[in-house]
Amino acid sequence: MQPRELPRPPRTPIDGEGAGHRSRDALRAAQMYYLQDLTMDAIARELRTSRSTVSRLLSLARQTGLVQISVSNPAERAPVLEQQIRRRFGVEAHVVPVADSVSDSEALERVAIQAARTISPLMDSNAIIGVAWGSTLSAVSHHLTRKDIHDSTIVQLNGAGNTQTTGITYASEILRRFGQAYGARVEQFPVPAFFDHAETKRAMWNERSVRRILDLQHRMTVAVFGVGSIDAGIPSHVYSGGYLDEEDLAQLAEDEVVGDVATMFFREDGSHRDILLNQRSTGPDLDRLREVRRRICVVSGETKINGLRGALAAGLATDLILDEASARRLVQLAADDHPGAPARLAGTSRADR
Amino acid sequence: MQPRELPRPPRTPIDGEGAGHRSRDALRAAQMYYLQDLTMDAIARELRTSRSTVSRLLSLARQTGLVQISVSNPAERAPVLEQQIRRRFGVEAHVVPVADSVSDSEALERVAIQAARTISPLMDSNAIIGVAWGSTLSAVSHHLTRKDIHDSTIVQLNGAGNTQTTGITYASEILRRFGQAYGARVEQFPVPAFFDHAETKRAMWNERSVRRILDLQHRMTVAVFGVGSIDAGIPSHVYSGGYLDEEDLAQLAEDEVVGDVATMFFREDGSHRDILLNQRSTGPDLDRLREVRRRICVVSGETKINGLRGALAAGLATDLILDEASARRLVQLAADDHPGAPARLAGTSRADR
DNA sequence: CCCCTGCGTGCACGTTTGTGCAATCTGGTT
């Protein structure tokens, strides 16, 4: 009964080490499979093992980032939607093809998978990566594939505690996954999502333990977040998970809030001045956030469209990963706002098939 | 019976065009398959087509370079063999894993496939790419996958005519494939591999039509070639295809030639001065070749080891793609030459398994 | 006008691949 009860015993083949049998075989197998087009059967014979082992070696190779599969760099001839979004909103769009018929939860899952793979190439060594939490980020975190970069840090963007839980397990799961995928240190932000009193926040913000996190956030090179939308059909955790009470919600309505990023709220036009709740929120100051080099926003579901438009109006993102239906809607709404410019898409989407 | 009898009618969807149904669907399918992990069946339903069509769309996507699969960049922990070769010979080695038991012709095929995929990322826009000919290059050319880069030129490194044929169809097939893969202009070099008389070469080298090619070669940014080895079990085309007569071969022996690159010969120590045949050969001057930024050498088969060692001694390559057996042999021979340094590999190769 | 040729499609079949399960192995603890 020593004080040692780590989830993992010292046996930690996480990554480093000169590569054991296993990962060396995985490399060989990957080369033979992906570069020489042998069948797994043939590889098994050469490696003197069973075919099923080869299958597993290959999935290991994919998992650990030994094999990287990328689709379509040539941005010139990118799909129309992505170009339109880029022109309209000045963000790099990655539209995830998802038929309109699939369920919301499946769409989220698929956007998440593709998002995980899309952000991977954007991660670099020595990065400080801010990560928010929420159902979207949670889904993304489950699908990250490993990439070995060095000396990076994952920092939590906003507190996760609420009146019912400290939020630790949920948010920290997300962070942990990011940390594991990129071999990075993880810095949690152990504060509630919202303080009850703005003064408490000010006080805490002067604590050194908190300043350390704020300082990291200040030096962020990448931020990854979803958006919340007030009127979302499936409301974000923030609006239903015990974070806000009746009064808070009324205040949000009063302030004409349409959504949030990392529990910082904004209006339809992107402004966030004088939104009371922000004074008690532990999220990053939005003006500050805007200065981060790479700001990646992941969105799935048309119901988040209003929050998304606000976030775009506020210029919070440099990269936007979203499902096709939302992308279409986004462009269409933009066209309605500024009629005259490129024709709306309604017709096009049918002609596509 | 018009003079028009091109192999392909004007119907040329080669690449350009805004992308038709087909390649757009291919992109969607590729995203769904490789980025979202859907099954082909599921994709077929979303695309309202049959599963088999999806299978074909995906292979199109791979073929046309829409999907790029790369294996293992992290050079730090590259396999031991590659590191040893890099240290010993100062070239970037790509060792192709091939069990010792496979036949020579299969090994060639596999090296060729992997070579084709390995050189693809090295090709850039505005490149001038010199390409030799021979059985190795022929095999490589069959497996190139498309990559769209612009304004590049493929230029033939050495003439291919001999006493029996003009060599056009054979060499030009290789060039054509390269040109097609990279959307590049192709410049053939319509001269024999060897002139009968050195003076003819000098004369021709002053012709403007020839100078144009020489000029291109001079501005090469990448060169791709195999090696010939005098004592190769399966002799290179050059030594058996009617390019050289008895007398020539005797002369080569006299000059202590061990092999050639693009029909330019060299000795074991890498020197090429005073090798008579080079005066009649149409290959690129080796001193000149050495100045090309990226020089990629593809070798399959232990029998070419002597030619390869000469080529390495001459510093002709910056990148070397070769099968595992040859790689091992290469390192072992080097260790024998300079005993004392890192232990030889004989023992290791067994412990590997 | 019809025919012919080339391309794209879906079907059906054989092949290739993923995975739950039970047996086995390995390294460390009692």
Next chain:
DNA sequence: AACCAGATTGCACAAACGTGCACGCAGGGG
């Protein structure tokens, strides 16, 4: 020495995949 937990293997079965073939459609030539 015996034991145990976790990892790793091969097997067998089901799922997923590639491809030859026959059909149908479109465009150009006779």
